[in-house]
Amino acid sequence: GAGVSQSPSNKVTEKGKDVELRCDPISGHTALYWYRQSLGQGLEFLIYFQGNSAPDKSGLPSDRFSAERTGGSVSTLTIQRTQQEDSAVYLCASTGGRANYGYTFGSGTRLTVV
């Protein structure tokens, strides 16, 4: 597609439920990133996929968070047993594989855990 697409744009969930967030990167982009942005905070790195390489999961805050990328394209970020502190905007970005091209971000999924 023309840009990075994320769905849903907004998600309200009850504490303890699981949620899945989806990211469709730009076609042909080999690198895909997930970041989290909490109110008043900077972007927090979560996970990075590059081609067929093992993902860099070093930013995932707990084992309740996981992500996968199928067929080198679409990615899903799953949060199990959601907590109120998980409330944030989850941003996905893709690049052609080199960060010096700049990231192209989606508009994000605003997650609210009540």
Place this chain on the structure above:
Amino acid sequence: SQKIEQNSEALNIQEGKTATLTCNYTNYSPAYLQWYRQDPGRGPVFLLLIRENEKEKRKERLKVTFDTTLKQSLFHITASQPADSATYLCALLRGAGSYQLTFGKGTKLSVIP
């Protein structure tokens, strides 16, 4: 630990003036530094990249400088317009060979007509 600081949370400027935003970093040896613009409810949009061996980069009304001795980048918007009002983020690679960007918290710029 590695830190990126954008030392103004908010900056108000009169239309037509030059806005200058600052990004300072510690414990990095970045190959390059990037600047992004973020509007409310949207993801950041890439604006400019400057490499460690470049002192200055320009794009239309935007100018970025990079001083690796001071560990500082300055981002200038000349002839500022109300449409330039947004949050501006600087970002650095986490380390040599890394493709992961670490972002500052941003500076919210308001251009007053």
